[in-house]
Amino acid sequence: MPSAAAIPPASSAAREITFAQAVREALAEEMRRDPRVFIIGEDVAEAGTPFKVLSGLVQEFGPQRVIDSPISEAGITGIATGAAVVGMRPVVDIMFGDFITLAMDQIANQAAKVHYMSGGKLRVPLVVRTTLGATRRSAAQHSQSLHAWVSHIPGLKVALPSTPYDAKGLLKSAIRDDNPVIFFEDKMMYTLRGPVPEEEYTIPLGVADVKRPGTDLTMVATSSMVQVALAAAEALAAEGISVEVVDPRTTVPLDRETLVASARKTGRALVLDEGYEQYGVTAELAAVIAEGAFYHLEAPVRRMGAMHVPIPFSPVLEDLTVPTVERVVAVARELVAAT
Amino acid sequence: MPGFTEVGLWLQVYREMLAIRLFEERVHDLYRRGKMPGLAHLYIGQEAVAVGVCRALRPDDYITSTHRGHGHCLAKGAAPDRMFAELLGKAPGYCRGKGGSMHIADPDSGNLGANAIVAGSTGIATGAALAAKMRGSDQVAVCFFGEGALGQGILYEVMNMAALWRLPVIYVCENNLYTEYTHYTETTAGEPAARPAAFGIPVQEVDGQDVRAVYAAATAAVQRARAGEGPGFLLCHTYRYLGHHVGDVDRSYRSREEEERWRRERDPLQLLSSWLTAQGLAERSVFERMEEEVRRELEGALAFALDAPYPEAEEVARHVYA
Numbered sequence: 001m002p003s004a005a006a007i008p009p010a011s012s013a014a015r016e017i018t019f020a021q022a023v024r025e026a027l028a029e030e031m032r033r034d035p036r037v038f039i040i041g042e043d044v045a046e047a048g049t050p051f052k053v054l055s056g057l058v059q060e061f062g063p064q065r066v067i068d069s070p071i072s073e074a075g076i077t078g079i080a081t082g083a084a085v086v087g088m089r090p091v092v093d094i095m096f097g098d099f100i101t102l103a104m105d106q107i108a109n110q111a112a113k114v115h116y117m118s119g120g121k122l123r124v125p126l127v128v129r130t131t132l133g134a135t136r137r138s139a140a141q142h143s144q145s146l147h148a149w150v151s152h153i154p155g156l157k158v159a160l161p162s163t164p165y166d167a168k169g170l171l172k173s174a175i176r177d178d179n180p181v182i183f184f185e186d187k188m189m190y191t192l193r194g195p196v197p198e199e200e201y202t203i204p205l206g207v208a209d210v211k212r213p214g215t216d217l218t219m220v221a222t223s224s225m226v227q228v229a230l231a232a233a234e235a236l237a238a239e240g241i242s243v244e245v246v247d248p249r250t251t252v253p254l255d256r257e258t259l260v261a262s263a264r265k266t267g268r269a270l271v272l273d274e275g276y277e278q279y280g281v282t283a284e285l286a287a288v289i290a291e292g293a294f295y296h297l298e299a300p301v302r303r304m305g306a307m308h309v310p311i312p313f314s315p316v317l318e319d320l321t322v323p324t325v326e327r328v329v330a331v332a333r334e335l336v337a338a339t
Numbered sequence: 340m341p342g343f344t345e346v347g348l349w350l351q352v353y354r355e356m357l358a359i360r361l362f363e364e365r366v367h368d369l370y371r372r373g374k375m376p377g378l379a380h381l382y383i384g385q386e387a388v389a390v391g392v393c394r395a396l397r398p399d400d401y402i403t404s405t406h407r408g409h410g411h412c413l414a415k416g417a418a419p420d421r422m423f424a425e426l427l428g429k430a431p432g433y434c435r436g437k438g439g440s441m442h443i444a445d446p447d448s449g450n451l452g453a454n455a456i457v458a459g460s461t462g463i464a465t466g467a468a469l470a471a472k473m474r475g476s477d478q479v480a481v482c483f484f485g486e487g488a489l490g491q492g493i494l495y496e497v498m499n500m501a502a503l504w505r506l507p508v509i510y511v512c513e514n515n516l517y518t519e520y521t522h523y524t525e526t527t528a529g530e531p532a533a534r535p536a537a538f539g540i541p542v543q544e545v546d547g548q549d550v551r552a553v554y555a556a557a558t559a560a561v562q563r564a565r566a567g568e569g570p571g572f573l574l575c576h577t578y579r580y581l582g583h584h585v586g587d588v589d590r591s592y593r594s595r596e597e598e599e600r601w602r603r604e605r606d607p608l609q610l611l612s613s614w615l616t617a618q619g620l621a622e623r624s625v626f627e628r629m630e631e632e633v634r635r636e637l638e639g640a641l642a643f644a645l646d647a648p649y650p651e652a653e654e655v656a657r658h659v660y661a
Contacts, residue, residue, distance in 0.1 A: 038473065064473065070503070075496025078462015082480075083470040085451055085463060086401065105493070109456050110463065118444035118452055119435035120658035154659050178661035 014197055020053045020190040022164035023129075026171035027054070027091065029200070031061050034089060037175055038065040040076050041093025049093060051131075051190050073102035077128065081111045081180075084126040089175060094130040097184060098144045103128075111180040112155030126180040127171070132160075133186040133224050133274060134322050140310035143318070145223075145274040148281045150182045151251040157181040157205055158252045162226035164194040166249055169203030177205060186224040186274075206253035210262065214244035217336055218262040218269045220285050221245060225272035225323060232328040241336050251281055259285065260292030267298040268335050272323055277305030299338040302331055346620045352394060352550055353611050353626065356386040358633050359410045360608060362419055365637055366409065366426060366440075370585040374645075376428055379440045382410035384580035387607035388513050389414035391553025392481055392573070395561045401449050401467040401480040403460035406441045407579075408453030411483050416448030419637055423644030430650045431643075437654070451480075458484055458491030461510070465497040468508035468570075479507040479564040481557075487518035489527050489534060498570070502538040505569035509560045510535065512572065513547060515579040520592050535572035547575030548605040551614070578605065 017025070031037045039057065041049070045068040048055035058066040069076045073094055080090035094100055100107060107128065114122050132145035151158045157179050161167035167185065174181035211226055212233050221229035226247045233243035246262045248255055263269040269289045273281045282303035289301050304323040312318050363383045369375040382389070385407075393402065393414035404411040412422060417433065425432030426440050433443050444452035451467060454460035464482030471478040488494050489512070501508050518526045532542045541563070543556040553575060560571030578601040582590050590598075615621040 070496070070499055072496035072499065074493045075462060075465075075500060078493055079466035079469055079497060079500060082403075082451070082463035082466020082468075083473075084466070086467045086470045088470045088473065090466075105456060105459065106462055110454075110459060114444075114452065114463075115661050116658045117434060117438040117442040118446075118658075119433065119437050120661070121434075121446055122444055122452065123661045125661075157660070 014195040016193045017164055017196050018190065019164045019167050019185070019192045019194070020051060022168040022196050023053050023171060023185060024055070024057065025196070026168045026175070028057060028060065030172055030175045031057070031065060036087065036089045037091065038067065038088065039091045039093060040067040040069050040080055042069055042071050042095055044068060044093045050095065051187060053190060054093070073099050074106050077103035077106035078110065080126055081106055081114070081124055084124045085114060085122050089125045091127045091129060091175060094128055096142050097130045097132045097146050098141050100128070100130055100146055100150070100182070104149070107150060107156065107180070107182070108153045112153045115179070116155060123178045124180045125178045127174045127183055128180070129183045129185065131187040132184045133188050134306065134311045134318060135188060137313060137315055137318060139313040143311035145184070145306065147182070147184050147251060148275045148279070151281060151284070155180065156252060157250060159183045159205060159250045160223040161185065161249065162189070162211070162223050162247050164192065164196050166203060166209070166247075168196055169201055170205065170249060172202045173205050176202070181205070184223060188224060189227070192227070203249070205250045206255055208246055208248045208255035208258035210244060210258070211247050212243065212245040214242040214266065216242045216266055216268065217332055218244045218246060218266045219272060219332070220259055220269065220289070221247060221272040222251070222274070222281060224274050228323055228325055228328055229272055231325045232332060235325065235329050236332055241332065243332065248285070251284070254288065256288050256292060259289055263289045263293035264296040267296055269293070269297065269301045270328070270332055270335055271301065271303040272328060273305045274322055275305055276308055277303060278308045280305050299335050302335055304328060304331060346615070349551075349611060349615055350621065350625070352390055352554070353608065353615070354629055354633065355390045355414055356550065356608050356611070357630060358419070358637070359386045359389065359413050361633055361637055362413060362422070363409060365641055367581070367585060369426070375426055377439055378584045378586065379426065380407040380584045381581045382407050384601065385513055385515055385547065385577045386410055387550035387553050388511065388547045388575045388577055389483070391550040392511055392557040394554050395557035396449070396479070396481065399449060400478050401451050401464065402483060403451050403464040403480070404453035404483050405457070405460070405485060406453065406455045407485065408441070408443060408483075412443045412445060412450055412453065415445070415450045417443065417445045417450060418640070420640035420643040423641050424647050427644050427647070428649065429644055429647040430654070431647050435654055436650045437658070458488035458494045461488065461494050461497050465501050465506060465508050468501065468506040469504065471507055472504070477565045479509060479561055481509045481511055483511045483513065485518070486512055486514040486523045486527065486531060488512070489531055490518070495534070498535060498538050498540060501570040502540050505567065507564035507567070508570045509557070509564055510540070510570065510572045512574050513577050514574060515577050517579060517583070517593065519583045520587070522592070532574050540570050540572050542572045542574055544574045545576070547577030548607045548610055550607055550611055
């Protein structure tokens with residue numbers, strides 16, 4: 001069940017804003033609320049990032065709190081970790097998710113472990129905002145979805161918002177969380193519009209959301225794949241197949257109960273994620289469902305993720321690498337036909 | 340001629356160096372008797388750097404430390420009993436037995452943690468300095484590391500930002516000549532001092548065996564940083580008497596003669612006590628009495644740790660998340 005806080009307002013009068021605006025609003029509101037919150041990253045101030053997500057923030061908060069850094073992913077992540085350890089609440093901007101590899105020692109060996117290694121005495125209230133997603137024709141070093149890398153490390157929380165509403169509510173919670181949170185935004189979704197209330201709200205980390213109710217098949221989908229799953233569900237509805245779309249919203253902590261309950265109810269599950277399928281997030285989600293709902297399943301859990309190839313440049317090739325609505329519909333049909 | 344208070348300072352400094360020396364000897368002994376799990380990287384020989392630098396700091400200033408960190412922790416104010424307990428994996432240890440020798444953190448004394456990744460804490464120290472500056476406090480952060488960290492890229496990333504933003508951080512490089520098992524000249528091109536200089540960070544080269552020289556240099560760097568004049572870099576020339584870690588016993592990469600020469604001619608405790616006696620500021624017997632006292636204190640601290648319980652099983656899953 002989605003929590004009460006997770007249900008967007010039903011009112012048709014609710015305003016609609018873009019995913020990028022939702023992220024910006026979350027940052028601005030948290031920076032107004034808490035002077036310890038600051039932003040650090042490459043081209044975050046005047047440029048407002050290449051995606052313009054942060055436009056206007058430096059004008060309101062000044063260059064002391066929206067800090068343009070050198071191109072030094074490890075350095076800024078380390079510096080933010082240190083600032084967090086002594087009580088600040090930094091938000092690091094890593095321009096492309098591919099570049100978390102450069103900061104991986106600071107993320108996996110420092111930020112993730114400080115609290116545990118210190119026996120609980122030190123805390124790291126750090127947010128690392130970065131992107132995921134292919135299909136921008138950006139080729140292999142600007143197109144990866146590496147959230148499985150960080151989901152693997154104890155001590156990190158990992159958020160994957162799929163709507164403007166979720167992006168705002170989850171980011172506010174991430175900033176208020178006393179742990180390092182890696183926050184992945186799909187760069188293809190920055191222009192996606194959706195209802196976001198004017199009034200204050202947060203979404204707890206670790207609570208899945210049923211994005212569409214259904215009875216024949218559960219699609220567990222993350223980030224960009226939620227939109228793919230919803231489009232596929234719409235197409236399948238025309239064929240009389242009722243799909244329930246469940247969005248975990250965070251891979252860590254993971255709301256196992258909601259996933260398992262949905263799979264038990266529908267008896268079939270397809271897991272969708274834009275990270276590499278091999279050893280990826282789909283493996284974990286499928287295993288959780290298999291362990292929790294095995295005797296309720298009428299067919300093996302299926303999963304779809306990115307192909308195990310560096311993402312190619314050519315549009316024709318790139319589109320082959322990630323799940324599309326057509327391919328998802330095809331696999332869903334097979335699943336429902338299986339008994 | 341130093342006055343009475345200055346004599347008191349140097350006797351206290353001597354005592355702190357002695358406590359580190361004797362603490363480390365106890366650790367070595369524990370390891371050789373199979374009483375200590377894991378590894379320990381001993382600091383014997385380098386005591387003047389930790390004590391000389393930490394003496395120049397206030398209790399609310401920050402340090403970060405390295406895998407060879409016992410000396411820094413003690414110099415910044417950690418208690419030997421809880422340190423021994425941590426080294427033995429016991430519940431009352433500084434990290435509840437979950438950090439061990441390489442991860443002792445004690446925020447109460449400003450110690451943001453020892454770090455087992457070479458150069459791994461350089462970002463943390465620089466970030467603590469950024470936070471101090473943003474809050475308008477006059478705290479400074481000291482980042483201890485060995486010359487091996489000069490090979491790691493993150494050091495240069497954070498020194499660049501520290502210099503650009505005039506952060507109150509002091510990089511203290513302890514060149515003990517050996518990057519693990521390899522002489523530093525085989526791992527480090529050019530002059531180490533030229534590297535921070537390239538960022539416009541003032542460098543002071545110091546005889547790391549002379550605690551008075553280290554203290555003077557650190558005091559100057561701390562004053563600059565506290566006054567908002569930006570980062571500093573101390574390049575301390577020192578020597579690690581023992582191996583890279585307690586299991587490195589044959590040390591085939593260097594000669595016993597070299598080790599003996601440093602012990603005989605460049606020992607930081609002897610250098611200070613000789614200066615104090617030569618100046619007529621202290622009798623030899625003062626140091627003998629002090630050694631008895633420190634040994635007795637450390638015996639008590641070790642007994643506490645040996646008697647302490649191990650952590651309960653549920654401790655394993657505690658503090659993964661705050």
